[in-house]
Amino acid sequence: MTHIATSVATVSLSGSLDEKMRAIADAGFDGFEVFEPDLISSPDLPADIAKKAADLGLTLDLYQPFRDADSADPEQFARNLVRAEHKFDVMEQLGCDLLLVCSSPLAGAVRDDALLVEQMAILAERAHRRGMRLAYEALAWGAHVNTYRHAWDIVRQVDHPALGTCLDSFHILSRGDDSAGIREIPGEKIFFLQLADAPHLVMDVLQWSRHHRCFPGQGSFDLARFGADVAASGYSGPWSLEIFNDVFRHSDTGRTASDAHRSLLYLQEQVRDVETPSAGNDLFAPPPPGPIENVVSLRIAAGPAKAAQLGTTLRHLGFDLTAAHSEHGLSLFTQGPLAVAVDTTVDTLWTAPGVPAHLPALAQIGIRSERPDLWLTRARALGVTASTVSMPGVADATDAVVRLAVTGATSLDLRTRHSAGAWQSAFDLAPKVVQENRACVSHVDHIALAVPAESWDGVMLLLRSVFGMVPHEGQDVVDAIGLVRSRAxxxxxxxGTIRLSLNMVPGRPSDSDPLPAARRGGVGHVAFGCEDIYAAASAMTERGLTPLRISPNYYRDLDARFGLGSETLDAMQRLGILYDADGTGGEFFHFFTETVGDDLFFEVVQRVGGYEGYGETNSAVRLAAQLQY
Known part of the structure; x- marks a missing residue:
């Protein structure tokens, strides 16, 4: 079975052209688009670049861009033809026969279809004489041609073998255009396909395009439907990424290239789920996901300095110290089916290269799956680094724990019941006496992870591509310190439901930061779920918990908004409980512990009536209370 060729524009990556080409090859791409500024700034001549590409096993799929080809001024158009001939000279040396021609956004652009057809026919014939082809693309901000339908109509009228169209998902979807019309374009007249995702933003489309594009699976566009429309047209050329993104342009070249290639594989899988045309047989089909249940364990790196404080907080939350490990410095706290291991030996975790996490910090999230091996094969097929961890006393390879790094500090561990039992049995020191109290919490409701800005899009892509997690509309929370970007x-x-919330704050935390992460936004925490928030809060208070103190102004405002009654409000204020409702019968009750160390804190929640949010409206109140603490 053949596969769809993958490509990426060099503008999508950081570094020199030589570094980009090596990263593109290492990531598994078949070819690349040469972005002209990268070539101009390279010390290598075009022929040398062509040789390096061949040595790396890469094809040069497109040379771009050729801007402002048409003009209402005949003299200017004549000069444009001279420019084009110079482009063809470079392309001959590169061994590349396809040039991207963008519709013009200039005031002097041709505004008459008949004249535009005439000029594009002349340009196409010039290219044809040189053995070149032109892919005509509609810029979303083009002065006259700004939709793919209009660009295709010009190509159709020119009717020249050297002229086809280029489809760019950003230019099409950013305008809200319906991509279904792509099915009506003959596949052989689609000369090239450029793909980009993007978050939904309300801003000038040019600035949106130049700064906020991202890889498929990192934004909000319906690229699965778009890709299905392209596949249905019969297009058989490369699927290429053209990404303008400020973060990518200074991020690690190899990591970004790997994310880029993974995003194309993930998109092809999504397209297969939407439609299976004849071309669908060439679409990438990764191994299917394995069974998965819920979060059952946590491992928290505390170091010797914070372990006692963390242990005290866990006991307040209803967990009991049930065992310890004689060699690995682990203490095991359990409550019902939940287990939390406190690691006293780890002094430092790293959220990103050179950026240490403040301890305590969440190091591992244990998720129950009876077939971790299936997740391992899926992750590796998508180019995600995953490892296996053998448990003492577990001989069956299917019981090995599969570990995937999510952030620099936190990994996901997929483990079977057998391996989980073996893990807990390895805690060999005598258990403490477990108090016979009714469990205060029953499950992990959600986990909020602090994600460095440069890792944000990569983490989003990993969770969506490997696990099929569904992103929800993002939130920007304004607090007493600044702005926290959050997306669940x-x-x-x-x-049940596994819920992860990615939280990003401006800047890079460091040991020299005068305000640790929690004081800058409190971005990392674990939320446990319960069946009765008042009973849980009361039981935890009896065990010594002091909930985070919330301003009385909050409860006065709550009374005005919801009219909960003085008795209810008094109980909520006494126990530090916050409240939200979704307007359709759903309610959300939650309270928080004080921070443990600098970063970590815990939340206890109760969902009623199908409430699906996270009490986002209360975030600023919680953050202000943490700052005051």
Whole structure:
């Protein structure tokens, strides 16, 4: 079976052209687009670049861009033809026969279709004489041609073998255009396909395009439907990425290239789910995901300095110290089916290269799956680094724990019941006496992870591509310090819902930061779920918990907004409980612990009536209370 060729524009990556080409090859791409500024700034001549590409096993798929080809001024158009001939000279040396021609946004652009057809026919014939082809693309901000339908109509009228169209998902979807019309374009007249995702933003489309594009699976466009329309047209050329993104342009070249290639594989899988045309047989089909249940364990790196404080907080939350490990410095706290291991040996975790996490910090999230091996093969097929961890006393390879790094500090561990039992049995020191109290919490409701800005899009892509997590609309929370960007992802399972919230704050935290992460935004925490928030809060208070103190002004405002009654409000204020409702019968009750160390804190929640949010409206109140603490 053949596969769809993958390509990427060099503008999508950081570094020199030589560094980009090596990263593109290492990531598994078949070819690349040469972005003219990268070539101009390279010390290598075009022929040398062509040789390096061949040595790396890469094809040169497109040379771009040729801007402002048409002009209402005949003299200017004549000069444009001279420019084009110079482009063809370079392309001959590169061994590349396809040139991207963009519709013009200039005031002097041709505004008459008949004249535009005439000029594009002349340009196409010039290219044909040189053995070149032109891919005509409609810029979303083009002065006259700014839709793919209009660009295709010009190509159709020219009717020249050297002229086809280029489809760019950003220019099409950013305008809200319906991509279904792509099915009506003959596949052989689509000369090139450029793909980009993007978050939904309300801003000038040119600035949106130049700064905020991202890889498929990192934004909000319906690229699966777009890709299905392209596949249905019969297009058989490369699927290429053209990404203008400020973060990518200074991020690690190899990591960004790997994310880029993974995003194309993930998109092809999504397209297969939407439609299976004849061309669909060439689309990438990764191994299917394995079964998955819920979060059952956590491992928190505390170091010797914070372990006692963390242990005290866990006991307040209803967990009991049930065992310890004689060699690995682990203490095991359990409550019902939940287990939390406190690691006293780890002094430093790293959120990103050169950026240490403040301890305590969440190091591992244990998720129940009876077939971790299936997740391992899927992750590796998508180019995600995953490892296996053998448990003492577990001989069956299918019981090995599969570990995937999510952030620099936190990994996801997929483990079977057997391996989980073996893990807990390895805690060999005598257990403490477990108090016979009713469990205060029953499950992990959600986990909020602090994600460095440069890792944000990569983490989003990993969770969506490997696990199929569904992103929800993002939130920008304004607090007493600054702005916290937050976006939740969920995965429905047979036993509930796995919820992760990615939180990003401006800047890079460091040991020299005068305000640790929690004081700058409190971005990392674990939320446990319960069946009765008042009973849980009361039981935890009896065990010594002091909930985060919330301003009385909040409860006065709550009374005005919801009219909950003085008795209810008094109980909520006494226990530090916050409240939200979704307007359709859903309610959300939650309270917080004080921070443990600098970063970590815990939340206890109760969902009623199908409430699906996270009490986002209360975030600023919680953040202000943490700052005051």
């Amino acid at each position: 992802l969920t995965l429905a399972t047979a036993s």
